[in-house]
Amino acid sequence: MNFDFSDDQKFLKAEARKFLDGNAPASKARAILNDKDKSFDENLWRAVAAQGWLGAAIPERFGGLGLGYLELCVIAEELGRAIVPIPFASTAYFLAELIGLAGDEDQKSHILPKIAKGEMIGSIAVAEGPGVLSPDGVQTFVVDGKLNGVKIPVTDGMIAHTAAVLAYENGQPALFLVDLQHGSVDRENLDTLDPSRGAAVLKFNDSPVTRIGKLGEGWKLIESLFDRAAVLLAFEQCGGSDRCLEMARSYALERYAFGRPIGSYQAIKHKLADMYVKNEVARSSAYYGAWALNTDAPELPIAASAARIAASDAFWFASKENIQTHGGIGFTWEMDCHLYYRRSHQLSLVAGAPRLWKERLVSQLEKRASDGSI
Amino acid sequence: MNFDFSDDQKFLKAEARKFLDGNAPASKARAILNDKDKSFDENLWRAVAAQGWLGAAIPERFGGLGLGYLELCVIAEELGRAIVPIPFASTAYFLAELIGLAGDEDQKSHILPKIAKGEMIGSIAVAEGPGVLSPDGVQTFVVDGKLNGVKIPVTDGMIAHTAAVLAYENGQPALFLVDLQHGSVDRENLDTLDPSRGAAVLKFNDSPVTRIGKLGEGWKLIESLFDRAAVLLAFEQCGGSDRCLEMARSYALERYAFGRPIGSYQAIKHKLADMYVKNEVARSSAYYGAWALNTDAPELPIAASAARIAASDAFWFASKENIQTHGGIGFTWEMDCHLYYRRSHQLSLVAGAPRLWKERLVSQLEKRASDGSI
């Protein structure tokens, strides 16, 4: 029994932190927030790509480092801690994972090396407006290899080279690859709650596509893909919420009221203890998700759901109570607190809201209960 | 604008408290709890009846005091504070209210004077087992004036003289009066979570009945009746949760840890502040319910729902955190804390669980939203 990362993985994590401490302070996210015209930090993106992290879980024969998912998880945690303003998740957790999961040899050898080198930014286009997308709600169609429809919002849609799009062909759902630089694709920038992570409306007008995976298996594929992404996102969320606790703790020790540190008052002590408990719940759940992802265990859907639920809850709590701990200065634009508050929403929504994952989890538990396997 | 009780009503409340402080200490409820053979305190019941409180809202021509609902509300609050082990609610809030609401002249003149004098204990028999009773679930039928079926649980069913029973006649729901002393009625004692308030299983075998109100209006009548009872029960709950706060406060001032009162630690201060806030939310909601009940306002269903939701939440919170504030001694049998913890469940379940009332409230709000009246 060994429920921990290896020393090599911990070393990679420490190196990643060192690199990001130097190259990705919160001011990078703030700069994107302040600049209406930018939705990511291109220099940081290149620097991160140069570390090879995008290819951490991509096999060596496709130009990756071929390390594995546990390595990608520790990197994700550090990226989340630094709330990097780059399209890492869209590219590595979504597009690369999708290709690895269901792409054919041709798609793999075409796309994965580019991703590993940082030459291709990916994105995933599923949503078509407010609320939960149901099979009946999809209004994006492929006929004769041409895609028509509107996807909104598409995270990183303004800067991505390639999108994977959920659409119907012959009345059956599937995922399709689209070159977003093709003239048939209209992109419009969307303002976002977390402006350090941009998004777009994508309009497809007879855009040429190629299918990934089998026709009819689009929903199943999205679910498998989202399970995998959920684990990786959970590590980003853990990194973010741990950072919030650190910020709150430092401030509580430095800030005095009535002649003593505010961290000496139980209202603050217990608030931070609650943060710590939630963060540990998130961490333990994420670890189990990492194990399931790495071993391709049948427990993955349940483990991924639990990881996502716990991590979303922890980051929301930590980001809002971090502001509260800071008092007046906490809700000013100049402090970093709100960057994390915004990012906590970005991460908890980008792969579907936690309440959908609770539903997914309980459906699975119900199934297991009917099987008598609990 | 006058959103308060009158001086007369406050005087009545003060008198009720004085009476109950002398005649109904918590030891009365404890004695019933400790005595398997008793499910109410008969002496206390007679003493309360002698005060005339059972008839507070019964018109004078039927032997009541004819005071009104605001007076009954202040009495209810004091009864709840003293967690009296008597069938006051079943008799005054349910049976008397039902007769007043839908009884014919004959029923009124037969039953109300007996209730006002304390000669008749009433009960209401709706539930037929675990979970929410739906129209399809009712398995109690009246044919040719004879009732057959089983009701479980019926609060005060062992000691009541008369029950109002929800049953179907000719495929239509209605409420029926049954003499529980009739030989055709089998009663079996039920153990309860709050043994200071007893209950029974009632089995009806061709038991003779008379109908209250119109055939087909049973559900509507139950809803109106429960709205009225909900307001009165909310006052009992307010009384109980205020008492829990008082107990917690006294203990927090008297009990020392690490050389100072535990009430000087923010963990306890803020817990008690939260209790206070919830209790005030419950009180304000109950007052509005009292106004709606007293003026027979169309807002009653909404006001009653809000009162019941707020009061149930407050009493549950206050009763559990009162135990927590007491620490080790709080969960011993000898302390009164658990009497309130038990009673909080009895009161929040006896007229249907709070989650049903939330549903009822939102249905009403939806209706008003469709009407454009919000």
Added chain:
Amino acid sequence: MDFNDSPEDAEYRRNVRAWLDQNVPKKIGSTEHEKLAAAKDWQAKKAAVGYGCITWPKEWGGPGGTAIQNVIFTEEESNYQVPPNPFRIGLGMCLPTVMAVGDEDTKKRFVGPAMRGEEIWCQLFSEPSAGSDLGASRTRAVRADGKSDWIINGQKVWTTLAQYSDYGIVICRTDPNVPKHKGLTMFWVDMKDPGVKVTPIRQMSGGAEFNEVFLADVRVKDSQRLGAVGGGWKVSLITLMTERLAVGKLSGANWAQFLDAARRTPGIGGTPALKDQSLREKLADWYVQDEAIKHTRNRAMTAISKGQIPGPENSISKIIAATKLQELSHAAVEMLDQYGIVSGPYLSESAGQFHATLLTAPGLRIAGGTDEILRNILAERVLGLPGEIRVDKDVAFRDVPTGR
């Protein structure tokens, strides 16, 4: 228990309504300048007929009305589109303080113009290192050499309306060698003094309703002192006490907007989100809280109308409302699912309100007393639990430990 007006109050309401119908300004203007001018005109008009400061005594030019009359006027006025109100801090807090401790000349000079909307006031209390702990104010006032004048230096923060204000009341440390509460003194300052610099504070929501105010060698006469030297703490308690009288309502998205949005948003399984029992239960809770705040205020008004002083109602309401606004807006954004990240013009008006509330709610839990301070107030003042152990009470202010 009765929600109707008494006959006298009903008549008052009729008069108010008739007057408003006749007198509400047709034009408010669009620029900040125009709006300010319209606000001043409106206040002057109200003051002329006794609606300016309804509860103020006749002695000071008020009509000496009741708290209920004030509520009635506010209720009726809220049915009209009227100019913004930049006088609330001055009339609600600063001038009552001036009336309580100012000398006759000061009162004569300032009360009338403020009531008539001719001069705007702000309150210079909070500082970067004195937020919840107002008694730790560090802004210094020292005697000018050999004169009775004072020179003020320091920085204030979270000052509402400072950019429009003509005058402000400012709490200063005049003696750092005595315990903190004993070395404070209150003054009024001219906000147009060249030593006063006002800078807006940008909040996380993007808005900037508050200001930093820098005071550099601001010279004031000793006659600008409000209360005794070293008596500033007591004076500030008067100011803060009057704050409790103000009927505050936090603004933000409400349950009705949530219900409306839930009806139109697809939920789990494609049916409207409003079918979701979890959201329905939350809606019920929010409705109950909103109504309870309203009824709690009605109970307070009843008490005030019977001559009682206001209790902790505002603290209760603020604790409930601020948290509720944060939870409601968070749930609403989550209800939009992936679309919840979208901001700006692609959002419906209601979704836009949820986003705005999500970003203002953190401030609401802090400004005007944090959740934690308010719980302490309820625990100590209402429940009578012991105060915090104070390490800063009996030492000279200069020796009190400080962080940043």
Added chain:
Amino acid sequence: MDFNDSPEDAEYRRNVRAWLDQNVPKKIGSTEHEKLAAAKDWQAKKAAVGYGCITWPKEWGGPGGTAIQNVIFTEEESNYQVPPNPFRIGLGMCLPTVMAVGDEDTKKRFVGPAMRGEEIWCQLFSEPSAGSDLGASRTRAVRADGKSDWIINGQKVWTTLAQYSDYGIVICRTDPNVPKHKGLTMFWVDMKDPGVKVTPIRQMSGGAEFNEVFLADVRVKDSQRLGAVGGGWKVSLITLMTERLAVGKLSGANWAQFLDAARRTPGIGGTPALKDQSLREKLADWYVQDEAIKHTRNRAMTAISKGQIPGPENSISKIIAATKLQELSHAAVEMLDQYGIVSGPYLSESAGQFHATLLTAPGLRIAGGTDEILRNILAERVLGLPGEIRVDKDVAFRDVPTGR
């Protein structure tokens, strides 16, 4: 990251399993007396082959096994019906303390018999006015006139297993004239001494797992002292430290039982309650919490197996689990609607468990460290936030303010 046993651990597990198959007792008995005898036999049998105290060093008759081997044995043993375990306090806390501070004679006399299940121990720490605040113990030990013996008088409370115990370790005040933590001394006492009286405490649930222990003129030799005179506080920290090693799991109704009950209980509108999205969300939360506790324990075991000392995992788990048990059982009872008031034989087995949990959960939030104390521990020991301001540290114990 790997959930499988190492080859060595896998072999250990095989051996354990084979041994258990052969040796688990066929009969446990039904009376308390029979069960106790069966428990003693079982412990003796385990001790004889090195499964009695797996991690104890060879020096003291243990096999010197690893923490993981201990977990493996516990896991495997839990698959069998074995006698109850009245040794956990003695072997988990008392004897480790004896081994740490006792003299050679004491260790030789007691360690072996305890390990072999021949003698049962309890821990006499808490007192009516010293619960969370163990350092405030008032049970007095004074020197017998002119002798080196001690006479103990006082009352202990919340003593688990006292009624079965042969010996106990007791913390006493030997000097009330020095600050509280400096005047305590630890002893062992013979629980069969005529001055020791054990009375069960009835809990709100009806159960009585704890006792009050009255000590009246209990005479002990100075050789029964554990550690220095005045060193009792330090010794108690050793005892409590070993407690943190114990793998504790709070018992009560769980999410799977809730799911099962929700499937069979009519909900709003007559469909099964399990269709209710609000209950589904709660179920998801409870499942996540339960699993997180399990995984947190696995992380701790991994750390221990790498030679690290256990961290705050038990505090985290207890805070989550106790609150969850209370909320889950409350929700389950509410799900039954009016039927939720029913107790006793009319309840299904699962509903009975919910009721039982509802009545034991309040105690779980208190016993073994209240929610509030555990949060303080996490805040201070893990996060390094300041300790509470102590008014009782530098004064003589007799002068520390007390309430009831």
